[in-house]
Amino acid sequence: MSSSTPADPLAALADVFGFAAFRGRQEEVVRRVLSGQSTLAVMPTGAGKSLTYQLPARMMPGTCVVVSPLIALMHDQLRSAQAVGIRAATLTSADDDQAETVRRLHAGELDLLYVAPERASRSHFLRLLTQAQLCLFAIDEAHCVSEWGHDFRPDYRLLRPMLDAFPQVPRLALTATADEHTRKDIVAQLGIAQDGMIVAGFDRPNIRYAVSARSSLTSQVKAVLAAEPGAGIVYAPTRAASERLAQALNSPARQVRAYHAGLAPEVRAANQSAFIGSANMVICATVAFGMGIDKPDVRFVIHAGLPKSIESYYQETGRAGRDGEPSKAHLFWGGDDFIRARQRLAELDPARQQGENARLASLAALVETPQCRRAILLRHFGEDPPAQCGNCDNCLDPPEAIDASVLAQKYLSAVVRTRQQFGAGYVKAILTGQSSDRSRDNGHEDLSVFGIVPAAEATLLKPVQRALLAHGALLPTQHGGLMLGHEAQAFLKGERRLDVLRPAAAKRRDREHGAPTRGRRAAASNPVADPLFEALRALRRTLAQEAGVPAFVVFPDAVLRDLAGLRPDSASSMLQLPGVGPRKLEQYGEAFLKVIREHR
Secondary structure (H helix, E strand, O other), X not given: OOOOOOOOHHHHHHHHHOOOOOOOOHHHHHHHHHOOOOEEEEOOOOOOOOHHHHHHHHHOOOEEEEEOOOHHHHHHHHHHHHHOOOOEEEOOOOOOOHHHHHHHHHOOOOOEXXXXXXXXXXXXXXXXXXXXXXXXXXXXXXXXXXXOOOOOOHHHHHOHHHHHOOOOOOEEEEEOOOOHHHHHHHHXXXXXXXXXXXXXXXXXXXXXXXXXXXXXXXXHHHHHHHHOOOEEEEEOOOHHHHHHHHHHHOOOOOOEEEEOOOOOHHHHHHHHHHXXXXXXXXXXXXXXXXXXXXXOOEEEEEEOOOOOOHHHHHHHHOOOOOOOOOEEEEEEEOHHHHHHHHHHHHOOOHHHHHHHHHHHHHHHHHHHOOOOHHHHHHHHOOOOOOOOOOOEHHHHOOOOEEEOHHHHHHHHHHHHHOOOOOXXXXXXXXXXXXXXXXXXXXXXXXXXXXXXXXXXXXXXXXXXXXXXXXXOOEEEOOOOOEEEOOOHHHHHOOOOOOEEEOOOOHHHHHHHOOOOOOOOOOOOOOOOOOHHHHHHHHHHHHHHHHHOOOHHHHOOHHHHHHHHHHOOOOHHHHHOOOOOOHHHHHHHHHHHHHHHHHOO
């Protein structure tokens, strides 16, 4: 324990981080660690998971070894830890000071040591640890250890020998995304008792969820960017799509860059670094950018296609608003997304297919529901939320949902009667009675389904087709036609109901193009246009550039708003503000107090 760090967790919290109270279940996790109990903590992104090992590492004698999945993420976490006076280092292939880091480890000069699972699972790293005093193993993104998790990493399964070599050292596994099955697998794989789980809940109330059918994707994303200030992430399904979107969206007013594993390492690193340091940049990325982002002031996340699973969607949208400020999550989807997803699942080990199909069904429920989006998400993780959250598109502007079960039966019947050989356009033409040489030559105008759908219902055929694809009742043929899927019989027999959203209203068209609803934009960082706040932001930007760190490492917007609103006149009064600890007060306090005095 540092001689200057209080022994009481609350006092240490104030001394190191400048907070007077813990958030959520942080204190419960911290006290378990301090008492030597191994724990799995499931806490939403933005709930302060890193604090639950950083604070004990500062309080306990010895070094906390943190297993983290990505080098870029480790370096971001390292920078934030050092900013509050925690002695931290990384031991990665990208570090030139490995020998010095090992010396500091063996000399007891490190509170935190960040390593990747690939290094942590090797025998030579275990030998390094035997010569050091250890206080804790922290396994970040712990869902990667589970084959049931959505980001399974085989090297996480190889950590157990390292952990078991130090039975007296407690283990803290951390994740934001793990359903009940995955949680049980994590504790079994890492040797944590079943009663050692703390599930803090999954709700992110500051994130507003919105889901729209994809029509003109680039226009839809441009509309979101025009409506939403601040930094944002656009998740694209492929590398090529991320580059196309970045090129289409980039403008003099808003810099947009691509990020994916196919880019040259130096380009990828430069783009991520620019994004981390920017307050307004947008990055178009594949999921390679998933766990590798430690930026609390992301104001929005856009999915330009269906995510891999509902867990992936929750984690990726969780990159927005980690500072607790209002943020947005937009998802644009199409029926072809589910086609590609099912093709991908067919290539998996059969043992995993059942679980992955269940995850895909959960995604279908999320995008198709006329009910609360947040409730769908939270129920997936085993919670019992209220019927309405008041902060998703369906709660704020309830859509008109109609029972389209009979129309679905007509659609599926038309696919059968045309011998499951034709695409959606032809099926629609048959159902609505549009005569053509093709339909006459095929004899399809004599079918009972020809013209069976009146004009008033024709606009529902696209949503019905999209929903049937999402639910696996329709599948594509090899030649671009439609055929019945494994769920079709349940709809044909009337055993399953199909609800769709009526697309005719003007406000529905606006939503499908991503247009914001008036008065519902995320709160700006300076909602009252306070000139002092802008002056403090300018100072923060200068200090961050001088230190070579992102602006939020100096102070987040919430601290700047407190400074502008309360206008402390001394170092002692500034120290009372949440998020202002002794280390940051020493580094930056006088500079900010000077600006405040100039605006009195």
